Amino acid sequence: MAKEYEMIVLGLMRYFLGIKVKQRKVEIFMSQEMYIDDLLKRFHMSTCKPLSTPMAVNENLSKENGVELVDASIYRSLVGSLILSYQTTNSVLAVSIVSRYMNNPSKVHSGVAKRILRYVKRTKNFGLKYESENDCKQVGFSYND
Template sequence: MGTNRKMVEDFKKAMMKEFEMTDLGLMKYFLGFQVRQSTGEVFICQEKYIEDLLKKFHMVACKPVSTPMSSNEKLQQEDAVEKVDAKTYRSLVGSLIYLTNTRLDIVHSVSLISRFMNQPSKLHYVAAKRILRYLQGTKKLGILYKKENGNNLVGFTDSDWAGSLDDRKSTCGYIFCLGSNVIA
């Protein structure tokens, strides 16, 4: 239906007869997502959301880092470090979780820091702020969906095998693509 303009226009007219609505044209911004559409492609990002997040947590002028988390970072619940305000920490982590809709590169890091929402320490907060520093340098990244022929379904998965220092549970992740387009 999406590639046949006459069908799309007929559908819009039928919906407008049935419901009170207005055609606003191509979507540009929706629930914190910026959408850029061109022939055969749709690009989704959350650049403005990241800028607002950096303002909210006073990180606008922070120095960017090249990775969202240090590769040898091992966080644990009882780290004997001073605790921080749990409400502020939960707000930051919740905001980062919403950002993972378009930023698959931070999913693992956000998953790790979200384990400590009850009693976050300064180390946990520093790890969360490092993700903000990473976002500072990568605001414009997002997901590009391209029209392709002959799409193959491809999936990848990985696990850290007992990587949690608290309970020895594993963290695993996956990605599924239809052609070069990420779908899960």
């Protein structure tokens, strides 16, 4: 490509579209740590305590949850940002549940969405690790309860 196009070598990639990239000789690790830190700042939750689960057990949400409504545009922004963040198996279901209430969100719905954000804070260092190996095998693991 260098023969066809003028190129500048900027060194190893550190960030790409909000994804933090750590490159070493034998591995590449990618996480959304920077994106999640920005997300926590935007919703004033940088100092919140992280949680180990995205939703409370037996959380029952409905359209009639809570009488007091919150600003729908802020709620949509939060839920949309959670959709764009990487998804662990646990948080996919929780985000899909809170996304059902984007038209008329109440304080209860907003509280559940913020709980998911607290869970995402706990998992912000999770990511994908690519290792170079001579003996290539595809390995996968999933934990669903």
